Amino acid sequence: MTNEPSYESRHSLDEQLRAAEAGGSGGARISRSADRAGARYAAVMAGLMSLYLLVVAYVYPQDILWLDMVATAVFVAGMVVTCVRYGRRRRASSLGWSKRYSVGSALSTGLFGLGVALLVLTDSRETWLWVPYAVVTGLPLLVAGLIRGTR
């Protein structure tokens, strides 16, 4: 909808422009803060996923039931606590955050699943392979958290 404003003095136009700039600055501050919170959240999730892959690779094959249960419980609790804390503290999402995080999360989860499948199929436990692979598993989430929302 477009209409003429009731007044169009230089002063009122300048005032509108200043208001837009001030609002834009405020929005940029909100966005930066949301980006920082999102980056922390994504980094913790990436770290948990990478660590859990190493647990699957090196702890589970030892067949120590209580250790498997503790490791799984710690991982699940870590994921849940991180999600809940982020949800409670979130005050804004920067532009494109949901899409970036969804893509990063899907890629990391895919790499994690592929890693578990390879571990089951090959029985290979070489450190030179699985430590870097675990890092790569968390990388998409980490990158998703580090990309800044822009328009």
Added chain:
Amino acid sequence: MSAEGASTHPRLLLDEHLSLPVRLSIAAALARVDDAEFGTVRDAIEVSDPVLSKQIRVLEDAGYVSVRKGYVGKRPRTWLSLTNEGRAALDRHLKALHALIADL
């Protein structure tokens, strides 16, 4: 001269819903994020709760802002986001403002 196309005077592109500075501030702030919580927007643009509520209602009625209410635990929380229509209107309004100021 045609009233459409390139001959349209910038003043005709000004949007009545965005002509109030506080509404323009709200729209410009929301344009930088996917969504933001009510209190965060209030603090960022430095207005009171009633003022923000009132202006958000106007922008919501115009279809420029989407309001989503929810809970985090037991606390109610209101989320605000600029609609695509709102983004387009803000872009048009800002372009018109710049053009008018350049002409003065």
